[in-house]
Amino acid sequence: MSASRPKLLVVDDEPQILEGLSRGLRAGFDVRTATSGAIGLEILAREPDVAIVMSDMRMPVMNGTVFLSRAREVAPNAVRLLLTGQADMEDAIGAINEGAIFRFLKKPCALDVMRATLGDAADQHRLIIAERQLLEQTLHGAVKALCDTLALANPSVFGMAMRVKRLAARIAAKVGGTELWQVEVAAMLCQLGAMTVPAGIYERRALGEPLVPSEREMLDRVPLVTDQLLAPIPRLEPVREIVLHSRSGFDLSGAPENQPRTGFEIPRGARVLKVALDFEELESAGLAPDKAIERMRAQAELYDPVILDALVELYVAADTTVIEIPISRLLEGMIIATDVITRNGTLLVARGHEVTLGLVRRLENFAASIDQETVEIMADAKLQPLRRNAA
Numbered sequence: 001m002s003a004s005r006p007k008l009l010v011v012d013d014e015p016q017i018l019e020g021l022s023r024g025l026r027a028g029f030d031v032r033t034a035t036s037g038a039i040g041l042e043i044l045a046r047e048p049d050v051a052i053v054m055s056d057m058r059m060p061v062m063n064g065t066v067f068l069s070r071a072r073e074v075a076p077n078a079v080r081l082l083l084t085g086q087a088d089m090e091d092a093i094g095a096i097n098e099g100a101i102f103r104f105l106k107k108p109c110a111l112d113v114m115r116a117t118l119g120d121a122a123d124q125h126r127l128i129i130a131e132r133q134l135l136e137q138t139l140h141g142a143v144k145a146l147c148d149t150l151a152l153a154n155p156s157v158f159g160m161a162m163r164v165k166r167l168a169a170r171i172a173a174k175v176g177g178t179e180l181w182q183v184e185v186a187a188m189l190c191q192l193g194a195m196t197v198p199a200g201i202y203e204r205r206a207l208g209e210p211l212v213p214s215e216r217e218m219l220d221r222v223p224l225v226t227d228q229l230l231a232p233i234p235r236l237e238p239v240r241e242i243v244l245h246s247r248s249g250f251d252l253s254g255a256p257e258n259q260p261r262t263g264f265e266i267p268r269g270a271r272v273l274k275v276a277l278d279f280e281e282l283e284s285a286g287l288a289p290d291k292a293i294e295r296m297r298a299q300a301e302l303y304d305p306v307i308l309d310a311l312v313e314l315y316v317a318a319d320t321t322v323i324e325i326p327i328s329r330l331l332e333g334m335i336i337a338t339d340v341i342t343r344n345g346t347l348l349v350a351r352g353h354e355v356t357l358g359l360v361r362r363l364e365n366f367a368a369s370i371d372q373e374t375v376e377i378m379a380d381a382k383l384q385p386l387r388r389n390a391a
Contacts, residue, residue: 006051011040037067051125057084159350161191168276186242193225245270249302271304
């Protein structure tokens with residue numbers, strides 16, 4: 001099977017139509033078929049590299065518009081097409097206007113017209129992938145460099161950002177349905193606004209201690225402040241959307257006043273980030289992971305249940321430990337397990353920070369003031385150092 005053929009999923013409730021389309025299209029496409037929207041979604045979840053999704057409009061239980069809208073969540077990079085009859089034209093136009101589909105094909109559709117349209121869809125998919133790779137590689141790298149630099153100025157805040165990023169990435173990878181790079185970048189940047197909040201307020205909120213109105217207002221404004229800081233940067237709109245709703249509870253609590261959303265209206269990436277942020281705040285306030293999860297379960301209405309379950313599964317399956325190694329043996333990507341503090345009590349490097357060349361140099365330059373030649377890093381059950389997102 002040629003790797004150069006784009007992977008195509010065709011969904012129709014009539015098996016004979018699927019068989020005919022599969023025969024007619026397999027010369028140019030790697031064809032998958034499904035007899036219902038539910039089966040189509042299962043295929044997309046199992047094969048995230050599907051390039052094109054083409055669905056019939058009239059299907060029982062889940063029609064083509066609903067299926068393609070859900071397919072957009074499961075496989076956001078796939079280009080979507082709708083096969084529709086004259087009677088369904090208004091629904092097809094609505095689906096285009098909502099951004100659910102790339103084009104619609106009017107039935108009956110000649111095979112050569114369908115092949116040409118699918119060829120255009122394949123070209124569109126290549127553009128989407130190229131743009132995503134550009135954003136993921138260049139933008140992600142630039143943001144990480146920015147955060148590494150800011151971490152030198154405020155190790156506590158940006159140590160937290162790195163821990164949240166790592167946890168959010170693991171949850172996002174487990175539940176799917178969102179761009180991993182968007183979640184990671186949002187997690188790294190969402191702490192920009194936190195630099196305006198005095199130390200200790202996050203910890204007090206996490207423990208459920210009472211806050212005065214001015215303190216609550218400061219916390220509520222953090223996502224908006226961060227969004228305003230990010231506004232001048234082009235192509236960051238999906239990331240800003242995640243950041244803006246990162247404090248929105250599933251039950252509408254904490255939502256921005258100008259954009260109130262609840263439940264599944266909240267971007268999936270923001271729902272992931274909400275869970276990661278709250279868990280990290282509880283841990284930073286001194287709660288053990290099991291107690292932090294217990295606290296979050298007691299307020300389950302605040303979270304997407306699937307995402308909260310994913311957090312629980314990650315920590316039930318966790319099998320990590322801490323080892324001590326010389327500073328001279330630190331390698332890029334290793335993860336600092338405990339805070340590194342100078343003799344006078346200044347936080348030099350926060351736990352959870354990924355080792356970079358700049359961080360190693362910082363530790364070497366401050367070696368005299370920390371009076372230690374080793375640091376603790378995270379490791380697996382076999383005492384092998386964890387690297388980057390493995391933790």
